[in-house]
Amino acid sequence: MNDATGMPQRVLVVGGSSDIARQILLLLARRRLVHVVLCGRDLAAMEEVAGELRRVGVSRAECLSLDLTEPGGLGELAEEATERLGEVDLALFSAGELGSAELEELDAARVSQMVASNFSGQAAIALELAKGLLRQGSGRLVFISSVAGVRVRRANFVYGAAKAGLDSFAIGLSEALRGTGVGVMIVRPGFVRTKMTAGLPAAPFSVGPQEVAAAVLAGLEEGREVVWVPAPLRLVFGLLRLLPQALWRRLPG
Amino acid sequence: MSLAEERQLLAGWGRAGKSAARLVSPSCTQEAEKVLAALGNEGGRPAIARGLGRSYGDAAQCGGGTVIDCRGLTAPFEISPSGLCRAGGGLSIDSLLERAVPAGWFVPVTPGTRQVTVGGAIASDVHGKNHHVDGAFAAHLRRLELVAPTGRILCGPEDPAFAASCGGMGLTGVITEATFQLIPIESSRIKVETERAGDLDACMALLAERAEEHRYSVAWVDGLAGGRKLGRSVVTRGDHARPAELPAGAAKDPLAYRPRQRFRAPLAPPLSPLSPATIALMNEVWYRKAPRTSKTSFESIASFFHPLDAVGDWNLLYGTRGFIQYQYVVPFGAEEVVRDSLERLGRAGHPPYLVVLKTFGPPGQGHLSFPREGWTLALDLPLGRAGLAEVLDGLDELVAEAGGRVYLTKDSRLRPELLEQMYPRLPAWREEARRLDPDGIMSSDLDRRLGLRRSPEKKALGK
Numbered sequence: 001m002n003d004a005t006g007m008p009q010r011v012l013v014v015g016g017s018s019d020i021a022r023q024i025l026l027l028l029a030r031r032r033l034v035h036v037v038l039c040g041r042d043l044a045a046m047e048e049v050a051g052e053l054r055r056v057g058v059s060r061a062e063c064l065s066l067d068l069t070e071p072g073g074l075g076e077l078a079e080e081a082t083e084r085l086g087e088v089d090l091a092l093f094s095a096g097e098l099g100s101a102e103l104e105e106l107d108a109a110r111v112s113q114m115v116a117s118n119f120s121g122q123a124a125i126a127l128e129l130a131k132g133l134l135r136q137g138s139g140r141l142v143f144i145s146s147v148a149g150v151r152v153r154r155a156n157f158v159y160g161a162a163k164a165g166l167d168s169f170a171i172g173l174s175e176a177l178r179g180t181g182v183g184v185m186i187v188r189p190g191f192v193r194t195k196m197t198a199g200l201p202a203a204p205f206s207v208g209p210q211e212v213a214a215a216v217l218a219g220l221e222e223g224r225e226v227v228w229v230p231a232p233l234r235l236v237f238g239l240l241r242l243l244p245q246a247l248w249r250r251l252p253g
Numbered sequence: 254m255s256l257a258e259e260r261q262l263l264a265g266w267g268r269a270g271k272s273a274a275r276l277v278s279p280s281c282t283q284e285a286e287k288v289l290a291a292l293g294n295e296g297g298r299p300a301i302a303r304g305l306g307r308s309y310g311d312a313a314q315c316g317g318g319t320v321i322d323c324r325g326l327t328a329p330f331e332i333s334p335s336g337l338c339r340a341g342g343g344l345s346i347d348s349l350l351e352r353a354v355p356a357g358w359f360v361p362v363t364p365g366t367r368q369v370t371v372g373g374a375i376a377s378d379v380h381g382k383n384h385h386v387d388g389a390f391a392a393h394l395r396r397l398e399l400v401a402p403t404g405r406i407l408c409g410p411e412d413p414a415f416a417a418s419c420g421g422m423g424l425t426g427v428i429t430e431a432t433f434q435l436i437p438i439e440s441s442r443i444k445v446e447t448e449r450a451g452d453l454d455a456c457m458a459l460l461a462e463r464a465e466e467h468r469y470s471v472a473w474v475d476g477l478a479g480g481r482k483l484g485r486s487v488v489t490r491g492d493h494a495r496p497a498e499l500p501a502g503a504a505k506d507p508l509a510y511r512p513r514q515r516f517r518a519p520l521a522p523p524l525s526p527l528s529p530a531t532i533a534l535m536n537e538v539w540y541r542k543a544p545r546t547s548k549t550s551f552e553s554i555a556s557f558f559h560p561l562d563a564v565g566d567w568n569l570l571y572g573t574r575g576f577i578q579y580q581y582v583v584p585f586g587a588e589e590v591v592r593d594s595l596e597r598l599g600r601a602g603h604p605p606y607l608v609v610l611k612t613f614g615p616p617g618q619g620h621l622s623f624p625r626e627g628w629t630l631a632l633d634l635p636l637g638r639a640g641l642a643e644v645l646d647g648l649d650e651l652v653a654e655a656g657g658r659v660y661l662t663k664d665s666r667l668r669p670e671l672l673e674q675m676y677p678r679l680p681a682w683r684e685e686a687r688r689l690d691p692d693g694i695m696s697s698d699l700d701r702r703l704g705l706r707r708s709p710e711k712k713a714l715g716k
Contacts, residue, residue, distance in 0.1 A: 001270075001311070001316075001698055001701050001702035002270065003270065003642075003665060003666035003702060004267065004269035004270045004310065004311075004575070004577055004636065004665030004666045005269075005577075005636070005641060005642035005645070005666050006642075007642055007666070009669075009702070031642060031643075031646065032668075032669070087701070134273075135317055136316055136317040137260070137272040137273035137274055137315075137316030137317040137318075138270075138271070138272035138273070138316040138317075138698070179262060180260075180262065180273055181262050181271050181272045181273040181316060217639070218639035218640075219639075221636075221638075221639040221640075221641065221642055222574070222636075222637055222638060222639050223269075223574050223636070223637065
């Protein structure tokens with residue numbers, strides 16, 4: 001169960017080796033977390049996170065192999081993870097792959113794969129899980145979106161477009177679930193210094209994964225539907241969204 | 254009998270942590286029995302009884318399962334010449350008082366609202382301002398009728414099912430009927446002595462001194478006053494007035510009883526009108542209005558026992574995010590826990606909006622009954638600002654270390670790993686609950702969250 005302060009006991013993570021997910025789980029472990037199922041591609045990295053969680057008092061932390069680009073297995077994975085947890089209080093969608101935005105590096109297969117891992121694969125699992133949470137009568141879905149999807153830029157447009165898809169899907173799902181006891185929270189971080197962005201120059205308002213995690217926990221406790229990290233990005237992107245494309249194109253960073 | 258599939262989103266009085274469940278509404282004991290039998294046949298789907306929804310937390314909700322709405326179980330309702338009351342589990346204290354008071358009877362124990370059912374009062378083993386002399390509700394209970402998943406039983410104080418059901422949070426079955434002793438009253442007025450106390454020590458001294466001399470006593474504490482004023486409060490002590498004591502107007506019709514609801518909150522405002530600033534202002538006025546030295550006045554039953562009932566749906570005033578009521582009891586000698594709680598909440602920027610302090614007498618029979626000898630502090634805390642979870646987790650630890658416990662009826666967030674320490678009779682309760690409900694049909698969100706019926710996955714203590 002989630003308690004009145006929004007703290008879950010059983011958590012399912014899609015994108016289980018993400019730095020942001022790891023920090024969120026470490027904070028949840030200080031409160032009510034007892035059982036977590038990590039799903040993702042990198043089993044070795046997830047096992048490491050699972051071990052760390054067990055060491056800080058989470059009684060069960062397991063890993064499941066997941067390939068978001070294989071649409072066939074997604075429904076089964078949702079089922080398997082739900083069965084292991086018994087109840088899903090919170091499902092966290094934190095898979096992300098920055099990939100490339102260079103036309104010569106991209107092809108049909110690469111684009112399909114990036115869209116699947118950032119958007120469609122996660123949306124497919126989210127839908128199956130949402131139905132489970134509906135039967136349960138309560139629960140929460142948390143999507144790690146990105147400001148890259150709020151207004152798409154040349155520099156990461158495939159990633160940004162996929163995140164825009166995920167963000168919009170989450171908004172729609174949230175409307176579909178209104179009044180059911182199942183909630184949705186969308187997290188829109190700016191530039192986060194993680195292994196995904198390693199080597200890239202940090203953009204203004206850049207944050208670490210710990211700051212994202214702290215904002216997510218505050219959002220859960222405050223019952224928010226949208227969380228910007230850092231908070232001023234809400235205003236910044238409110239304005240940036242209105243910029244003419246000719247100006248937007250010229251912005252540095 | 255098959256049960257229809259109609260979902261409803263339910264919350265406790267604090268309006269946080271909602272969950273959707275199927276609602277069924279039996280109108281008599283036989284129907285309640287049929288509901289439980291049908292649930293048994295369905296296999297595996299849990300159910301819990303719900304009365305008027307005044308539990309602050311998630312005790313009367315059951316996400317994905319079935320909630321048995323007991324408000325229709327109002328029959329029977331009889332008061333014998335000796336004041337023995339036989340009432341349906343769904344009868345409200347409100348309806349009960351409407352008939353009992355003009356006849357010269359009063360409930361042995363009333364919580365701060367009369368909008369609770371008899372079944373709920375037993376399942377929570379509610380207490381009132383008289384716990385230090387009269388104990389909790391179950392102490393006055395002669396018999397109860399329980400529809401458990403294993404069948405209907407009648408039990409009295411000597412039966413194991415009685416100790417498991419009183420304060421048992423509805424997890425042994427549906428309480429469909431009860432017989433309990435009312436107390437005789439000669440008037441519907443309370444003779445109240447009001448006095449203010451400048452700080453926590455003064456407040457505790459007033460509550461503790463000559464405690465037995467007054468049947469009812471309670472302190473309203475200013476939760477926003479800190480520093481030297483920490484714990485400043487208004488202490489009220491009362492007794493049922495004799496007609497001879499009443500002022501002329503009231504003496505004409507000493508048993509007159511006309512409780513009124515003056516206002517109703519129409520909907521939860523998007524921005525709560527309650528804030529530390531408005532509460533501080535209201536508290537200041539309330540404190541200053543109270544007399545420096547003891548002053549006697551006469552109050553109606555409604556204004557003395559159920560002041561908040563005058564505003565219907567007052568819980569909506571906390572806004573859309575709702576609130577938590579955190580109530581605990583710590584033994585006498587652990588006064589520092591009370592001080593520490595107020596200080597920590599103030600420091601963390603989460604001052605309680607409503608604070609009530611009183612003393613408890615010895616515990617009753619119920620295995621999970623909340624009261625025990627000591628100080629009980631109830632704190633109303635608005636939700637919606639991060640940081641409260643951490644402060645309350647810290648308070649849980651303080652309370653447990655002092656040998657105290659948190660009240661399950663109010664709870665919506667307790668640290669599950671402290672449950673057994675706070676409720677040492679949990680193993681005995683679990684055994685009896687298992688006997689009455691071997692298939693685990695009775696369950697609630699509270700039960701699942703804390704692992705009341707079965708011990709949850711162990712989580713290491715500490716940070």
